[in-house]
Amino acid sequence: MTVYNHVVMPRPVTVSGRTVGFWTLIGLSAFGLWTLNKDFLPVVLAFPGSAVLDIVVLAFSLAVALWVARRFLRPVQAPPWAGTWLALMWGAFAACGMALLLNGLLLTAWTEALGLQTAADWAAAMTAPVNEELVKTAGVLLLACVSTRLVRSAADGFVYGALIGFGFQMMENFTYGLNAIGMSGGVDPVGATGQVLWIRILLTGIGSHWAMSAVAGAGIGYLVSASGRTLSRRVWVAVGCLALAMGMHWLFDSPLFGGIAGAIGKPLANFAILVIVYLVVRRHFRTRWAEVSAEEVQAGSLAPIEAETLSRRRSRRRFLRSFGPVRVAQERLQQLELDLLEERVPEGVEPAAAQPWRDAVAAARQGTLVDRTPPVL
């Protein structure tokens, strides 16, 4: 009698509906959506043409945001779809709705405390960086509580921060597009909406919310990653990144460096800071990836050629193409290898903890890996 030893494919649960974090994300997003709906539904009903233009632009922006975040902002591979949608939801609904509420309070308080003249110039810069960066960053922290596998490195925090910022930016553009109607006296509402969207997407979009919250998110990713660093160091890095994001936002909103040069220069300065943070995060992630790849090659889990091709999207595709008809099986093996190395990235985790993924890779090579628990015979 032949006995086959099956290995069950480990399925990393990226989002758990049984966590307090998940329901906090859902609950506060529902609250934010209610706030936005209360303030803007009458405007949408009064100006349906502007709302349609807003939605069309929002859909296009969403496609671009998804492509940029998933293709470029995380080294090696894109974040899971579940985390991607949760991040966008938090940014668009929870963060934007709560910022609307908080900004209303603080802007009014500054106007009352400082007087009309000073508040007109400085209230936005003294309000939005605090409120908006805090509510956006809270989303990255909550995502880290939804699953142990969603935010495990500064690179994860960076990409989820960017996604939250994209969600926020899209919803804010939607509301600004509607607010523009009043500023043009209700005449040519579609034209007024289009003009504001054009400025906010093409002129200032490059260094706006997504750039700021990606920087703050990288700090949260560093804070919650099992990196082996001390808690105080991780806290200081996270606080530093949040302060940097608030500083970027302050620069963006401040009356300093005004005029057209400022309108172009300030977003570019923010983008430059984003690129620097991204390069630091990416370098650290890739260094760690190379370390664990080498360890897994030494342990016999990966072939050297596989380890070489795994770290970049293009080399993975090229490697798969060389397999011709058996590509599907190889693609499955490649994904398992990626999952194994992702499990190894957090530095504080014992290498033995990734044994189920190592076994799955070995079983996939031998053709004994099953998708679900085999029936008891």
Place this chain on the structure above:
Amino acid sequence: MDDIGAAGNAVRGKSRIWVPLAVVAVLLALIGAETAFERSQPDAVQLVPDTVIEFGADRDASVQVGDGWAVDNALSDLNSRLVLVHGDVMVELTSVTYPDGTTPDEMWTGLDRLLDIERHQGIQVRLSEAAEYRNAAGLTGVQGDIQIGDRAGQAFVLPDGEGVRAVQVQVLAPAQSEEDSRAAATALVDSIAFEEES
């Protein structure tokens, strides 16, 4: 498999319960602190008679207040909107920028369309036909009767000489408002002017 038990990141065990609760607590504390700060400040500030307030994005529109006026700081933003109060009369001045070639009739229609927002909120709104109006500062625009909910009064659209920048004005008061306040509002509208471009 037990995802929560695996050591993927540092937020595990009981931290998965108290960290989200702490996030909610911080957000509630922020709302509470900002509400307390806002309530600690006075809503309206009394203005010295003959004060000239410049408003609008470029501060190119101005209004001069007489005796007894207060500015509602909670509802005002010099960049776009100024809300002035005299007794039970409230005057809202909004700085707007029209597309080139907008006629006075189109400005009035625009104001009526903006009032659709209130209509969709279930508030009873009425705006009469426009009539030509010229204020004491020399601005020529349009004016008519307006009613929003239980407050009624007059609305004005006063453009600059080029018809691009304008001030939309709503003077609203309860039915039995004081005559003094209504006269003060008329004087206020008469003082609205634009700084001429050099």
